[in-house]
Amino acid sequence: MFEIVGARKAYGAVVALEEGSFRVGKGEIVCLLGDNGAGKSTLVKIISGAIRPDQGTMTLEGREVKFSSPQSARQAGLETVYQDLALCPNLSIVHNMMLGREPMRRWLGLVPIRDDRRAAEECRARLLALGVTLHDDSTLVRSLSGGQRQSIAIARALGDHVKLICLDEPTAALGVKQTAQVVGLIRSIAGAGTGVILVTHDMATVRALANRIVVLRLGRVVYDGAVARLSTDDLWTLMAGAAGDGPGS
16 A cells, blocks of 8 residues: 655765665555664654655555655555654644544625534534534543644544644653553554554554564564564564674574
C-alpha cells in the first residue's frame, strides 16, 4: 500500500538519515524503533511532507508520490499525529475535532456561519465509529485525561480518505488504563484497513500491536521483520549496535 525506498536527508555535513526503506500494507501496524538520533523523526517528517528528502522515492497504492508540504500529504491520504497533539486546551472536544474543517450554513440564506449542530453530529459519529466514548462533547479539552486527548487527536486526523497514519509516541506518559484505551483505538484503526506507522519506545506497546518492526540505527534500517522472534535484549542490541547486532547474539 505504501512504500518508501532509499530516503536520505542531510543538513550540510550532518546526515540525519542515511538510508530509509520500508513498507506498510493495508491495515498493517509497523512500529518504527531506534535510539535518539537514529533517524526516526526525519523519516516520519519526510513521509508526512514536513521536509523533502535529498534522495529516495515513495509510492502509495502503486503510484509514486512527492509531498511538498504536510497539506499535500494529507490530500494524498497520509496523516501524522505528533507527540504534542496540537490540540487547543481552551476549546471543546467538538471545536478541536472540527477545527479548520467546520461545516457551514447560511444565516437567512445569505450569510455563511458555522453550523455547530452539524459539527457536533459529525464529531459524535466519527468518535463512535472509532469506539471512543465521551459523555459530553462540549467538554473543554484541558479537562480530559491524557488518553482521552490522544484519542481526540487521532480521531481528528482520521477521515474517510485516510490511507496511512503516523503516530509519534502515542502512549508516552500515559497510565496503564489510558495506554490500554489508546492501544484499543489503534487496533480499531488498523482493523478498518488504515495502515499505521507507530513511533514508540514502549516495548509493551510494540509487542501488543506490531505486525512488523523497523529498527533504525545511525540513520539506517538495520532490521525489518517480525517482533515475535526477538527478545527485548535483542531489540535493545539492534538499536544500540552492541554485542553482535542481531537476535540471539
